[in-house]
Amino acid sequence: MDTIDIFRFALLFAHIVGLAAIVGSYILQMPWKRGFDFLPLVIGSIVTIVTGNALIAVREVGDLGVDELKMIVKLALAIIVGALSVVGFIRSRRLRKANADDARLKPVMLAIGLVAMANIAVALFWR
Numbered sequence: 001m002d003t004i005d006i007f008r009f010a011l012l013f014a015h016i017v018g019l020a021a022i023v024g025s026y027i028l029q030m031p032w033k034r035g036f037d038f039l040p041l042v043i044g045s046i047v048t049i050v051t052g053n054a055l056i057a058v059r060e061v062g063d064l065g066v067d068e069l070k071m072i073v074k075l076a077l078a079i080i081v082g083a084l085s086v087v088g089f090i091r092s093r094r095l096r097k098a099n100a101d102d103a104r105l106k107p108v109m110l111a112i113g114l115v116a117m118a119n120i121a122v123a124l125f126w127r
Contacts, residue, residue, distance in 0.1 A: 008058045011051050018047030019120070022081060026113030034103045038089035041112055045082035052078060070126045077119040084112045 021044030029036055052074065059066050088108040095102045 004058060004062045008055065008062070011055050011058060015048055015051040015055060018044045018051060019116070020044070022048065022085075022116045023113065023120075026109060026116065029109055030106075030113065033106070034101055036088065036092055036102055036105050036109055038085055038092055038105075038109075041085035042082070042089050045078065045085045049075070049078050049082060067126070070122065073126075074119055074122055077115055077122065080115050081112055081119065084108055084115070088112065 021040045025037070025040040025044070052071075056066055056071055088105055091108070092102050092105055095105070
């Protein structure tokens with residue numbers, strides 16, 4: 001195994017950990033009625049976007065080939081997840097400061113989880 005493969009697998013590991021932060025937080029919090037924590041989703045989104053782009057670059061450098069349309073779709077879905085996570089994070093902080101109920105953020109959490117799982121589906125089933 002050469003250096004570029006080790007780097008690629010390290011990036012893939014970090015990418016999966018970021019994805020686990022997103023999906024794990026979603027699965028954990030969906031039964032909740034209030035008290036949502038969007039910080040793990042924001043961090044997971046940043047990690048997946050950064051490592052996903054780095055994986056594309058490493059594959060290009062290593063002449064492994066990249067399905068550009070698939071990567072554009074995956075990046076778009078990752079950006080949606082990231083944007084929704086940031087929106088949820090900001091709204092939850094504002095609601096907490098106002099001592100208001102954050103139950104209305106549950107649809108944001110649901111959307112994040114569904115878009116993240118759509119991204120996983122694209123990764124697995126797009127050939």
